[in-house]
Amino acid sequence: MNVLSIDGLSVDLPGPEGPRRVLYDVTLDVAEGEAVGLAGESGAGKSMTARAVIRLLPRGAVTSGDIVVNGASVLAMGTVALRNYRMRDVAMIFQDPRAAINPVRRIGDFLVEALVERGDPEAKALEIVTGLLESVGIKDVSRRLRQYPHELSGGLLQRVMIAAALAIEPKLLLADEPTTALDVTTQSDVMVNLDTQRRERGLAMIFVTHDLELASAVCDRIAVMYAGFLVEDSPAEGLHHAALHPYTAALLASRPSVAARERRLVAIPGRPLSPFEVGEGCSFAPRCPFAQDRCRVERPILRKVGVGRVACHRTEELQGQLDADQMRANVHG
Amino acid sequence: MTIVATPAATRTARRWLPSRSSVLRDPVVVVTSLFIFLLVCVAVFAPWIAPHDPNYANILAVNQGPSAAHWLGTDSFGQDLASRLFYGARLSLLGPALIIVIATTLGTVLAIAAAWFGGAFDQAVSRVADILFAFPGLILAMLAVAMFGPGLIAPVIALSISYTPYLMRVIRSEAVRQRNLPYVAACYVEGLPARTICRRHLLPNVAPLLLVQATLSFGYALVDLAAVSYLGLGVQPPTAEWGLMVSTGQSSILAGYPEQSLYAGAMIILTVVAFNLLGDRLAIRRGVDRV
Numbered sequence: 001m002n003v004l005s006i007d008g009l010s011v012d013l014p015g016p017e018g019p020r021r022v023l024y025d026v027t028l029d030v031a032e033g034e035a036v037g038l039a040g041e042s043g044a045g046k047s048m049t050a051r052a053v054i055r056l057l058p059r060g061a062v063t064s065g066d067i068v069v070n071g072a073s074v075l076a077m078g079t080v081a082l083r084n085y086r087m088r089d090v091a092m093i094f095q096d097p098r099a100a101i102n103p104v105r106r107i108g109d110f111l112v113e114a115l116v117e118r119g120d121p122e123a124k125a126l127e128i129v130t131g132l133l134e135s136v137g138i139k140d141v142s143r144r145l146r147q148y149p150h151e152l153s154g155g156l157l158q159r160v161m162i163a164a165a166l167a168i169e170p171k172l173l174l175a176d177e178p179t180t181a182l183d184v185t186t187q188s189d190v191m192v193n194l195d196t197q198r199r200e201r202g203l204a205m206i207f208v209t210h211d212l213e214l215a216s217a218v219c220d221r222i223a224v225m226y227a228g229f230l231v232e233d234s235p236a237e238g239l240h241h242a243a244l245h246p247y248t249a250a251l252l253a254s255r256p257s258v259a260a261r262e263r264r265l266v267a268i269p270g271r272p273l274s275p276f277e278v279g280e281g282c283s284f285a286p287r288c289p290f291a292q293d294r295c296r297v298e299r300p301i302l303r304k305v306g307v308g309r310v311a312c313h314r315t316e317e318l319q320g321q322l323d324a325d326q327m328r329a330n331v332h333g
Numbered sequence: 334m335t336i337v338a339t340p341a342a343t344r345t346a347r348r349w350l351p352s353r354s355s356v357l358r359d360p361v362v363v364v365t366s367l368f369i370f371l372l373v374c375v376a377v378f379a380p381w382i383a384p385h386d387p388n389y390a391n392i393l394a395v396n397q398g399p400s401a402a403h404w405l406g407t408d409s410f411g412q413d414l415a416s417r418l419f420y421g422a423r424l425s426l427l428g429p430a431l432i433i434v435i436a437t438t439l440g441t442v443l444a445i446a447a448a449w450f451g452g453a454f455d456q457a458v459s460r461v462a463d464i465l466f467a468f469p470g471l472i473l474a475m476l477a478v479a480m481f482g483p484g485l486i487a488p489v490i491a492l493s494i495s496y497t498p499y500l501m502r503v504i505r506s507e508a509v510r511q512r513n514l515p516y517v518a519a520c521y522v523e524g525l526p527a528r529t530i531c532r533r534h535l536l537p538n539v540a541p542l543l544l545v546q547a548t549l550s551f552g553y554a555l556v557d558l559a560a561v562s563y564l565g566l567g568v569q570p571p572t573a574e575w576g577l578m579v580s581t582g583q584s585s586i587l588a589g590y591p592e593q594s595l596y597a598g599a600m601i602i603l604t605v606v607a608f609n610l611l612g613d614r615l616a617i618r619r620g621v622d623r624v
Contacts, residue, residue, distance in 0.1 A: 056518055059451065087524030100515040104537045113533075114523035168523075 003172050003204040004030040004053065008065035011048060013058055020276040022048055024228045024283075025065070027302060030172070033202040037215030037236065039251070040225035041272045046208045049225070050174045053206065054090055055082060070171060087118050091165035092174040093194075096181040097157035101149045108145035111164050118168065132163040136193050155186030162194055166201070173198060173205040180210070191218065212251060216240075221308075224248045227283040228275030234308030243322045244310035247284045252324035266328050282312070290318055359618065365611040372604060376422035385413035387420040387573045396590045408593045409585045412571075418596055420573040425601070428489055428567075429554035435493035436554075437547050440500030445531050445539070447501075448508035459505070462498035470495035470557050478566040485568055488561045496550055503546050504539055511538045541615075549612035552605040559601050575601050 009026040012019035023045045030036050038046040051057055053067055055074060067074040069089055077085060094100035101110055108129070115125035126145075133141045136159040149157060158178060165173060178194060179187040195218045198205055209215050215222050216236040224232040224245065232245040243249040247268075254266045270287040281296040282288070288295065294313055302311040312318075321327075357363065375382065384404065391411035398406045405414040447455040470492050477491035478484075511517065512535065520530045561567045562576030570581060575597040582593030 054522055056521060083524040083526065085524075086522055090522075092519070092522045094515050094519060096515065100519040102516045102520075102534050102538065104540075105534070113525065117523070117525055117529065164523075 001032055002029045002068075003032050003034075003070065004028075004206070005068045006049070006053070006065070007068070009049070009052060009067060010064045011045075011052060011057065012062040014060040015276070019062060022228050022275045023052070024275065024278075025302075026225075026230045028223055028230060028233065030204045030206060032171075032204055034221065035198065035205040035207055035219040037212075037219035037222040038206060038208045038225060039210065039212050039215050039222055041210070043227075043272060043274060044225040045228045045275060046225050047176050050092070050176050050206050050208050053172075053174060054086060054092055056092070087114065088168060089170055090172045090174060091168055091170040092176065093158075093161050093165050093178045095177040097161045098149065098154065098181070100161065101157060103149050105148075106145065107147055107149065107152065107160055110149075111145070111160065111167060114164065114168055128167060129163065132166055133160070136160075136163050136166075136197065137189075138163075153186075154182050155190055158182060158186075158190050159193060162190070162197065166197060169201075171204060173203050174208075175205060176208045177210070178207075179214075194218075212239075213255065224251070227273040227278050229278075229283050229311060230302060231284065231312070232308065232310045233302070234310075241323050241325075243324065244305055244308055244315050245284075245312050246288050246290050246314075246318065246322060249322035249324055249327055250287075250289075253327035255324075257328070290314055290321070359614055361610055362614045362618075365607040365614070368603070368607045369611065372422055372426065372607075375419050376426050379416075379419040379423055383413075383416035383419045385416040387412065387416040388571045389413070390571075396585065396588070405596060406592055408582060409588070409590065410571075414593060414596060417573040417578060417593075418575075418600060421575045421578060421597065421600070424485065424568055424572065425555065425559065425575040425604075428485060428558040429551050431489050432492045432496055432554040432558070433547050433551050435489075436496035436500050436550070437543060439493070439497045441504055441536070441539070441543060443497070444501045444504035445508050445535055447505050448512045448535070449527060449531055451509075455505075458501070462501055465495065465498040468495060471560060474557070474561050475564075475566060478561070483566050483569055488558060488567055492554060492557055492561075496554060500543075500546055500550060504543060507539045507542045508535055511535055545612050545616045548608055548615060552608035552612070555601065555605055555608070 006026055006028045009023055010021065011023040012021050014020075026045070026049055028036070028049070038049060040046050048057070052063060053069070053074065055077070057063070063075055065075075069085070072081075072085065074082075074085065101107075105113075108126070111129040111133075112122065112125045115128060116122055120128070130141050130145070133144065138144055138156060138159055144152070144156070144160075152160065158181075162178070175194065179191050182190060191214065197203075205219075207215060207219055212222070216239055219236045222232075222234060222236050222239055223230055224247065226247050232243070232248045234242070234244055234248075239248070240252055243252060250268045254268060256265055268287055273283060273286070275283075279296075280299060282291070282298075282300050285291040285295040292314065298313070300311045300313045302309050305315055384402070389412065391407065393411065394403070394407050395409055395411040396407060397403055397411075400406070403413050403415065405418065408414055408417070443458050447458040473495050474488040474491040477487040481487040517530060517534065520534055558567065559576030559579070562574050563580040565580065568574050568577060570577060578597035579594045579601070582591070582595075582597065585591070586594060
């Protein structure tokens with residue numbers, strides 16, 4: 001059963017010259033207990049998709065399509081239903097914990113607030129929260145609860161954030177680049193922790209990230225976005241050698257490799273398009289080494305190919321050429 | 334909401350005041366706070382510490398210099414100047430205090446509401462504030478006095494109205510900034526109602542700025558109210574009030590007895606300087622911009 005199904009989601013944001021489209025017809029399902037990575041460049045619409053799921057869109061955003069969580073349509077919810085939904089069904093972990101936790105409230109107050117608001121007595125809420133902090137690997141919990149956010153390190157704060165997200169026992173977790181604001185050594189700790197907690201609880205998760213490597217490590221499936229389009233949705237395992245979309249393959253090829261000594265990193269030529277700049281053809285066509293005339297005039301739709309889904313006209317013809325190592329070799333060759 | 338076991342008093346103090354240890358090490362803050370505290374004590378305990386009835390006119394002892402009986406001498410009616418200054422502190426501090434309480438309360442509520450709802454409501458509130466800016470506080474106060482008669486209440490209400498948009502605007506800008514920070518989004522995500530987010534999250538975060546602005550405005554309000562009294566539109570003689578004392582003492586200056594105007598004027602200046610210095614220091618400590 002699907003915890004989340006996004007069906008044909010489009011989002012327009014108001015701009016100086018009328019509405020601008022930032023998401024095009026995104027369709028994505030997340031099954032119970034499944035983790036889906038949303039990868040892509042900045043501005044591709046990853047965060048926007050995650051935020052749409054919890055209705056945290058900028059003022060004036062116009063949405064179409066449907067988002068269904070546990071059988072309820074999120075976009076149609078009224079104020080009370082929306083609050084209940086946010087309070088019980090879904091939780092979000094933000095990128096920068098320092099910005100996302102009120103600096104003038106104690107950690108204990110921050111953690112307990114949502115539970116008390118939901119109707120738990122304070123003593124019980126405190127008990128839940130204490131247990132959670134221990135399980136996310138925080139020591140000396142009673143002292144931490146009394147501290148202010150500025151007294152904790154970034155890594156600790158992000159664990160607090162994770163604990164806050166788990167506290168409401170949601171069915172779906174939205175993690176918006178949860179480790180980007182942390183330094184590399186704490187990143188892995190926090191990530192391992194988040195992953196363990198998620199698996200233990202059988203939570204579904206949308207994991208927004210730039211880091212394909214990290215996404216393949218913690219996610220079951222990877223959805224790649226480009227310029228507001230979902231271009232590929234494939235199992236995480238084996239993505240490296242079996243990318244369906246040229247963009248995914250190019251992304252994978254442009255990572256620095258530990259094994260190979262390279263003088264220059266492989267780059268995708270051109271610059272990423274903003275969603276509203278996309279013409280009538282495939283959004284990636286201007287930068288795609290495999291683009292043909294058809295790609296420039298006819299927009300490919302997302303279709304099932306093998307175990308995944310892809311929006312590319314030529315994916316079948318290109319199989320074999322979309323191997324990351326090979327692409328890298330071609331460039332350097 | 335006391336969840337974690339800490340004494341309620343320290344929680345509140347910590348939340349509203351800039352971090353204590355650093356502030357109390359600043360000599361300017363210490364001196365000005367002590368001075369203001371002393372003033373408030375004088376105002377509160379005036380009946381007990383004043384050596385004479387401030388309104389008792391001893392016609393046989395006019396324009397006297399300082400003596401054991403009259404610490405600061407007497408005015409042209411033979412009233413004891415020290416007693417009048419002590420009693421004067423009451424109205425001279427109560428007036429601005431009322432103005433600041435009314436103006437900050439109204440201003441904060443409007444500011445947070447404007448920041449929260451944004452859009453048309455924000456526009457409406459901000460434009461009305463702009464219009465009120467066009468009325469100088471003193472002129473509004475004169476208008477109020479013309480309508481309701483002189484005294485303390487009319488100018489206080491008029492000045493409260495003219496101070497509200499000033500405070501509103503400063504707090505609104507901070508509230509708008511805070512409202513767009515991710516922690517407010519995180520509150521949404523927790524499913525907290527708007528009321529709770531405003532009260533428990535936005536308000537404490539604008540509180541430092543609020544404190545600074547209220548302190549600074551107190552000085553201005555005191556000057557404005559003294560000016561109203563000086564012009565004869567505030568409380569009426571023989572009530573002891575500093576602004577009024579400056580004005581009634583004026584006629585004695587040419588006769589060679591400037592003491593009454595001088596002392597009352599000096600008190601006004603000292604008090605305003607103390608409040609401004611304190612406000613400035615709090616602003617620097619807090620890292621908020623003085624506006």
